[in-house]
Amino acid sequence: MLLSEQSYQKIDSELSKYPEDKRQSSLIAALAIAQEENSWLSPEIIEEVASYIGIPPIVAQEVATFYNMFNTEHKCKNKISICTNLPCALRGSVIVANYLKNKLGIDFHETTPDHSFTLLESECAGACGDAPVILINNKHMCIKMTEEKVDLLIDTLKKESGE
Known part of the structure; x- marks a missing residue:
């Protein structure tokens, strides 16, 4: 587990908003939660979030690299x-x-x-x-x-x- 229990609870809260077959809809919120905890999204964190949601890691990677609100490099304060x-x-x-x-x-x-x-x-x-x-x-x-x-x-x- 790469995230804190609190982060997984927050992700669970986001997941509860969608039907089981639409879990991918929580991806942006889940990535934001992970980034909030770590200040950036390492490849391992992105893969962890994807696995937790139950989607292919490449889907999470595509979202994380598409939106500039996500930091996929640990660069700055x-x-x-x-x-x-x-x-x-x-x-x-x-x-x-x-x-x-x-x-x-x-x-x-x-x-x-x-x-x-x-x-x-x-x-x-x-x-x-x-x-x-x-x-x-x-x-x-x-x-x-x-x-x-x-x-x-x-x-x-x-x-x-x-x-």
Whole structure:
């Protein structure tokens, strides 16, 4: 067993929402639970989740690698995803993204040398009215981002990480 009993209980709760022949429907929730516990999804964890649900491991692997909310590499403490779709771009996300790149010294899909930050370009975050939008670790949405707000955000994340 690669996950805690609490994680298996949460997965069981998700499984209970679907008929026995539709267990695969709980896959995204199950992967999210596993990632919450481990901060990323190793090949072994993905296989464990697939086995527990009763689906082929390749199906779980395909889902885990398709959605950018899942981390299939253990890269960083803080994943920063910025929406650059048209509504956000029209409201300044490209400017904020370039500022983030310069501030962190990395490009999209790269990680800082100290493994503190990974920067991703994301698809629509569904908050176009609050653009530009940044999502931190798939959980905390930051809205109406400016260069000043980015500075504050990065400083806060560094402090929370003990840097």
